[in-house]
Amino acid sequence: MQNYTEDYLLDKKVKIFQPVDGYRASTDAVLLSAMPALIKSGDKILDVGSGTGAISLCLAERVKKLNASILGLDIQPELVELANLSAKENGFDFLHFENIDIRHKMPKHIPYCSFSHVFSNPPYSLNDMPSPNKSKATAHNLSCFTLGEWIKFCIKMAAPKGFIYLVNRAEAIDEMLATLYGKAGNIQVFPLFSKKGQAAKRVLILAQKDSKAPTVIHAGLIIHDDDGAYSPQANAILRLGETLEF
Numbered sequence: 001m002q003n004y005t006e007d008y009l010l011d012k013k014v015k016i017f018q019p020v021d022g023y024r025a026s027t028d029a030v031l032l033s034a035m036p037a038l039i040k041s042g043d044k045i046l047d048v049g050s051g052t053g054a055i056s057l058c059l060a061e062r063v064k065k066l067n068a069s070i071l072g073l074d075i076q077p078e079l080v081e082l083a084n085l086s087a088k089e090n091g092f093d094f095l096h097f098e099n100i101d102i103r104h105k106m107p108k109h110i111p112y113c114s115f116s117h118v119f120s121n122p123p124y125s126l127n128d129m130p131s132p133n134k135s136k137a138t139a140h141n142l143s144c145f146t147l148g149e150w151i152k153f154c155i156k157m158a159a160p161k162g163f164i165y166l167v168n169r170a171e172a173i174d175e176m177l178a179t180l181y182g183k184a185g186n187i188q189v190f191p192l193f194s195k196k197g198q199a200a201k202r203v204l205i206l207a208q209k210d211s212k213a214p215t216v217i218h219a220g221l222i223i224h225d226d227d228g229a230y231s232p233q234a235n236a237i238l239r240l241g242e243t244l245e246f
Contacts (some may be wrong), residue, residue, distance in 0.1 A: 002019055002020075002022070002078050002082075003019070003020040003021075004017045004018055004019055004020060004082055005017070005018055005019075005020055007024075009025070009030060009054060009057065009058055010030070010058060010061055010238075010239065010240075010241045011239040011240060011241070013061050013241060014057045014058060014060075014061050014090055015086060015089050015090055016052060016053065016054060016057055016086045017052070017082045017083075017085050017086045017089070018052045018082065019052075019078070019079070019082065022078075022079075023051055023052065023076070023079065024052065025051065025052050025054030026054075027223070027238060028121055028167045028192075028202060029051075029054035029055045029058065029121055029167075030054065030055075030058050030237070030238050031167065031192065031204060031221075031237060031238070031244070032055055032119060032121055032165055032166075032167045032204060033054075033055050033056075033058035033059045033062065033119070034058075034062075034237045034241075034242070034243050034244045035165050035204065035206055035243070035244050036059055036062050036063055036117070036243065037243050038117070038163055039059075039063050039066060039068055039116070039117055040066065040068075040116075041066045041067045041068070042066075042067055042068065043066070043068045043069075043116040043117060044068070044069050044071075044114060044115045044116055044117075044159075045059060045063075045068055045069065045070040045071070045115060045116065045117045045118075045119065046070075046071050046072075046073070046115040046117070046118045046119070046157055047059070047070065047071070047072040047073065047119050047120070048073055048102060048118060048119070048120040048122075048150070048153065048154055048157070049073070049074060049075075049102075049120055049121060049122055049123070049150075050072030050073060050074045050079075050080075050083060050097055051074055051076075051079055051083070051121070052079055052082055052083055052086070053072055053079075053082070053083030053084075053086050053087065053095075053097060055072075055119050055121060056070050056072045056083070056087075056095055056097070056119075057083075057086055057087065057090065057092070057095070058241075059119065060087070060090065060092040060094070060095045061090070061092075061241065062241065062243075064092065064094075067094075068094065069094050069095075070092075070094060070095040070096070071095075071096055071097070071098065071110070071115075072095070072096070072097040072098070073097070073098055073100040073102060073110075074097065074098075074099065074100070075099070075100070075101050075102070076099075077099040080097045080098065080099045083097040084096065084097050098110075102145075102150070102153050103144065103145055106157075112156050112157060113156065113157070113158065113159050113160065114157070114159055115157050115158055115159060115162060116158075116159055116162050116163070117158075117162060117163050117164075117165065118154045118155075118157050118158045118162065118163070118164045118165070119165045119166075120150070120151075120154050120164075120165070120166055120167075121166075121167050121168075122147055122150045122151070122166070122168060123147075123150075124168060124169050124172070146175075147168070147172055147175050147176070147179075148175055148178070148179040151164075151166065151176060151179040151180065152179060152183075154166070155179075155180070155183050155184060155209060158209045159209070160209060160210050161208060161209060161210055161211065162208070162209050163206060163207070163208055163209075164180075164184060164205075164206070164207045164208075164209065165204070165205070165206050166204070166205045166206075166207075167192075167202060167203070167204050167205075168202070168203065168205075169201065169202060169203075170191065170192075170199070170200040170201055170202060170203045172203075173189070173203050173205075176203075176205055177205075177215075180205075180207050183209065183210075184207035184208055184209050184210070184211060185207070185208060185210075185211035185212045185213045185214070185215075186206075186207065186208040186211040186213035186214075187205060187206070187207045187208075187215040187216070188205065188206040188207075188215075188216050188218065188246055189203060189204075189205055189215065189216070189217045189218065190203065190204040190205070190206070190218045190220055190221070190244065190246070191203050191204075191217075191218070191219075191220030191221075192204065192220060192221055192223060193220060193221065193222045193223065194222075194223055194224055195222065195223070195224050195225075195226065196222050196226070200220060204244075216246075218246050221233055221234060221237075221244070222234070
């Protein structure tokens with residue numbers, strides 16, 4: 001196994017193992033996991049491109065009393081190994097990760113249209129200069145697969161009327177909404193601002209498959225105060241484990 005560090009999320013409620021030199025989770029994963037208010041007992045949850053498992057691990061902590069099941073898929077076997085180690089360390093026996101390339105047909109035990117909730121933090125760029133670190137490059141740069149194709153896969157995996165949760169660069173919102181158009185509705189757009197007065201750099205999107213309800217754009221969340229510390233609202237989500245409020 002590769003060298004790894006022991007880190008923590010949600011104010012040390014969750015332990016996560018991550019490569020010393022490779023892809024490591026960001027606050028985006030924790031923020032995306034803070035949108036589970038719609039999850040009910042017995043729901044099946046999918047994390048597409050799970051990386052080190054940050055989204056799934058935070059989700060597991062948030063919904064551990066709901067008897068839900070969570071499956072993470074990632075193309076990097078070394079990250080899958082670490083993510084499963086993290087799930088075991090936290091006692092999340094309802095959380096499992098598999099080494100899957102989503103560009104290929106899914107195995108029979110992972111049927112299409114079968115997940116009540118599909119979460120994903122897709123690679124951010126097709127054109128940025130890739131990192132010299134192979135793991136980071138794979139996680140951050142789309143390769144032989146566009147963002148639209150990635151989102152189409154998420155839609156395909158969601159059950160009828162299931163929910164899709166996405167985070168990406170704000171500049172990608174046109175491609176995200178264009179891909180969702182006609183396939184999902186009830187879209188909730190939640191901008192993420194680094195500081196007050198700045199343009200949004202990230203955006204969270206929640207959509208419901210097969211819904212015809214209109215799109216709503218929310219006020220969003222300011223991550224940092226002027227002094228660089230987390231804003232009270234961001235601190236409540238990132239450290240105290242509170243849920244994003246629309």
